[in-house]
Amino acid sequence: MAIEVFCLDRGAFRLQVIQMDILVIGAGPTGLTAATALTSRGLKCRIVERKDSPSELSRAVGIMPATIDALRTLDAADPFLEEAMPLRKIHILRDERTLAYIDNSGNDFRDRVPLGLPQNRTEGILRDILAERGVEVEYGISVTNITTTPDRADVNFSDSSSGSFDWVVAADGIQSATRQQLKIRYPGTDLPNKWSIADVDLKGDFDPEEITLDLYGGEGEFTLILPIERRRARIASSTEDALATLRLPMKIANIRRTAAFKISIRQAETYRKHRVLLAGDAAHCHSPVGGKGMNLGMADAIVAATAIATESVDSYSTSRYEAAESVVRKTELARKLISSSNPLAKSALWLSAHCIASVPPVHRAFMRQWTAV
Numbered sequence: 001m002a003i004e005v006f007c008l009d010r011g012a013f014r015l016q017v018i019q020m021d022i023l024v025i026g027a028g029p030t031g032l033t034a035a036t037a038l039t040s041r042g043l044k045c046r047i048v049e050r051k052d053s054p055s056e057l058s059r060a061v062g063i064m065p066a067t068i069d070a071l072r073t074l075d076a077a078d079p080f081l082e083e084a085m086p087l088r089k090i091h092i093l094r095d096e097r098t099l100a101y102i103d104n105s106g107n108d109f110r111d112r113v114p115l116g117l118p119q120n121r122t123e124g125i126l127r128d129i130l131a132e133r134g135v136e137v138e139y140g141i142s143v144t145n146i147t148t149t150p151d152r153a154d155v156n157f158s159d160s161s162s163g164s165f166d167w168v169v170a171a172d173g174i175q176s177a178t179r180q181q182l183k184i185r186y187p188g189t190d191l192p193n194k195w196s197i198a199d200v201d202l203k204g205d206f207d208p209e210e211i212t213l214d215l216y217g218g219e220g221e222f223t224l225i226l227p228i229e230r231r232r233a234r235i236a237s238s239t240e241d242a243l244a245t246l247r248l249p250m251k252i253a254n255i256r257r258t259a260a261f262k263i264s265i266r267q268a269e270t271y272r273k274h275r276v277l278l279a280g281d282a283a284h285c286h287s288p289v290g291g292k293g294m295n296l297g298m299a300d301a302i303v304a305a306t307a308i309a310t311e312s313v314d315s316y317s318t319s320r321y322e323a324a325e326s327v328v329r330k331t332e333l334a335r336k337l338i339s340s341s342n343p344l345a346k347s348a349l350w351l352s353a354h355c356i357a358s359v360p361p362v363h364r365a366f367m368r369q370w371t372a373v
């Protein structure tokens, strides 16, 4: 694949064409963003996906304003703004009584609130943009083996073909075979309890701009309701069955999906081995509290593509490790605070929620922190 750049050559700028073969492994949000970012830097790539077809299921449901800002630099933000729903209000309840109501509809927060959109639509929008730019995801093809030297990365594919690449962006998810084959450690912890989600269609009264957090029980149980379409919501719970423990009055017309999952908190010890850059869940994972995981992966992808295009990959691993370390630290603090059974933590949460809802500078600082990636 070719990239055209102006280089200073004996005192004069000349147009040079650089040939680069680039592979993106995985067509989740990270891989699709990496491929989109490469195209917008003038580079084409191959993108392979183990699954036979796009997923209809959604894990992430929130896009942060910082991600929209980054997508703008790729000329890829408009379809997200047209389709996603601004989540302007946060209602926090304790035992069915309002603890705090945070209203972000004011001018201070215009364009600075999270947007609700199912992950399969995030992927669909990116796939459409890529197709317009001449890159089609190769479904049903997985990477079966990868090796790398300081100069190349050599890859075997499941259709028995092989290839040699200048750069590989490994966005192959939490179980990343690339990470394992390159013997990059992924230290961290796995939490013992299962959490759960249910995606439902709703009838009756429902505010599609309101996130609701219901805290209850002595053990720090909670239910979180996130609108993802005008009449569709994600119910997330710190228990194994989000519907069985739902206490808020919701009129459910249809259950689209339920799932229980365990949470791991891990980071790859390095995000780069020679010609391979790890990005997204392949490089880091944490709890979904705060809705940052996909956004962080999309940010990795854009930094990786820019680093490849500008031949400045040396700082990629350190800069992205530090970015993820900060997100993991804050996410863990929030998870511990909202799911704690400790009376002191409950009081701290109550006080924080009140300050955010009623003290404008605290409100602005909270929103700035939460919506950054």
Ligand SMILES: Cc1cc2nc3c(=O)[nH]c(=O)nc-3n(C[C@H](O)[C@H](O)[C@H](O)COP(=O)(O)OP(=O)(O)OC[C@H]3O[C@@H](n4cnc5c(N)ncnc54)[C@H](O)[C@@H]3O)c2cc1C
Pocket (backbone or CB within 6 Å): 025, 026, 027, 028, 029, 030, 031, 048, 049, 050, 051, 059, 060, 061, 062, 063, 119, 141, 142, 143, 144, 171, 172, 173, 174, 176, 177, 197, 261, 279, 280, 281, 282, 288, 290, 291, 292, 293, 294, 295, 296, 297
């Ligand atoms: C319940 C839940 C809710 C969440 N909510 C949010 C949220 O609201 N906001 C948020 O930002 N994040 C959220 N997250 C996290 C988010 O879903 C992940 O961070 C995100 O999906 C990671 O994207 P990815 O592209 O890195 O990995 P993945 O989405 O896992 O994609 C990896 C892709 O690589 C493919 N692949 C794997 N191996 C190979 C191979 N060898 N060859 C080819 N292809 C391969 C896989 O099939 C897959 O399609 C949530 C997570 C969970 C579990």
